[in-house]
Amino acid sequence: MNLLERLILHSRRRSPWLYHVNSGACNGCDIELSACLTPRYDVEQLGIRLQGSPRHADILVISGPVTRNSLEALQTVYAQVLEPKVVVALGSCPASCNVFAGSPVVVGPLERYLPVDVYVPGCPPRPDAIIEGIVRATAILAAKPARQTEKEAVQ
Amino acid sequence: MNLGIALLTTLIFPGLLYALPAGWLMLWVERKAEARFQRRIGPPFFQPFFDFVKLLSKSGVPRPGLDGLMMAFWPLLAVASLIGALALLPVFPRLGGFAGDLVLLVGLLELPSICSVLAGFTSRSLFGEIGSVREAVLSIAYNLSFLMALVAVAVDARSLQLSTLATAHFSVGRVLALLAILLCLPAKLRLNPFSQPNAEQEIYSGPLTEYGGPQLGLWELSHSLEMVALTGLFASLVLPRTGVWWVDALLFVAVSFLLVWVLAGVAAGTARLKIAQAVRFYNQWGLIAAALALIAAGLLPGGGL
Secondary structure, eight states, rough: HHHHHHHHHHHHHHHOEEEEEEOOOOOOHHHHHHTTTTTTTTTGTTTTTSSSSSOSEEEEEEESSSBBBHHHHHHHHHHHSSOEEEEESSSHHHHOGGGGOOOTTTTOOOGGTSSEEEEOOSOOOOOOHHHHHHHHHHHHHHOOOOOHHHHHHHH | OOOOHHHHHHHTTTHHHHHHHHHHHHHHHHHHHHHHHOEEEOOTTHHHHHHHHHHSSSOOOOOHHHHHHHHHHHHHHHHHHHHHHHHHHOOSSGGGGSSSSSSHHHHHHHHHHHHHHHHHHHOOHHHHHHHHHHHHHHHHHHHHHHHHHHHHHHHHHHHOHHHHHOOOOOOOHHHHHHHHHHHHHHHHOOTTTSSOOOOOTTSGGGGTOOOHHHHHHHHHHHHHHHHHHHHHHHHHHHHOOOOOOOHHHHHHHHHHHHHHHHHHHHHOOOOOOOOHHHHIIIIIIIIIHHHHHHHHHSSTTTTOO
């Protein structure tokens, strides 16, 4: 691995930008994710930023049990995130549908539709757990090859 | 005009070799200061550099045809015009070099904003278009007072030559004009309370919503260069010249960074205004300051304070 590739992988690990999607969550996990940005937890120390557009993101943070209404939007947003990308499932809902399991409007769990890299369980998970999950996700990002085109990633 | 000195200012100081690291450093100072004002710790020192390298290494958005070409062209044009603007800054007015005038500098400083408006419309994203409209409306609002203030500086010194403007004596008109320029800086850099064009969580990322990967990296670069150029313009107009080149250069850098720190303080202490409120602010306070500067400059030319 040459110097340039090492620099790329290192900066990828140090600068994870998040895009957060709520696929029918109760807002509990979303509030905990917002809490990570506050002075008490301050994830900007790790270079983590919450971005406004999925095009800018490296890590897709998804909360909620995936409702029928949100599924198509979720898949569109996943496709809009550029390679290399990682998916973090926030809370128990995307993992198991939690208390919403069996509902006629819930089509989850998330695994059926998107490849999930990191699960952060909890209802809701504490901000410490979310930060640990994101740090693990950055390690997965940095383990991907330094140069990869969109086509290669799909294969 | 001396070709050697022109190359020196373009490539070394205050051109590329200074502006690239200074731009990253200014982004860091801005984010760090904002974090410290909010009692956070803030990003590590190399953060803007890591962000830039990461964005360059990401895959781009495949976009066929003319749209793709135009989307790639706007950030390049913005970066190129800012490098040109940086080379024109009169840091060492007695040195000669490329004797540009104010009109060229203003044009080059205005291009990135126009590029970003066009980028939003080219992307055909609804949020990009809303961001572009906001950017266009805001730029008309602040440019009225910004340009009037620059005209006041020029009238005061009775010249359009940048080197003459930089060494002119202070007068009532010049101080008022500098105040008006200072009022316009947060809007030109799209910092709070004038961050309407790229209002995240409201219209995604404004004109840059559809950008990603290396092209977004170029936009980040153009934003950082814009910061260097605009704070540099203010610094070169406000600084007294000692004649010793390294003292001048150090003072220039120090004032630029101090200005970034002040702007970050303003950004941390305010919330985003509505677009109508922002326009009203510039049509009242910006215009009042700029008009008074113009009147004072016309009536009391070069009057020492």
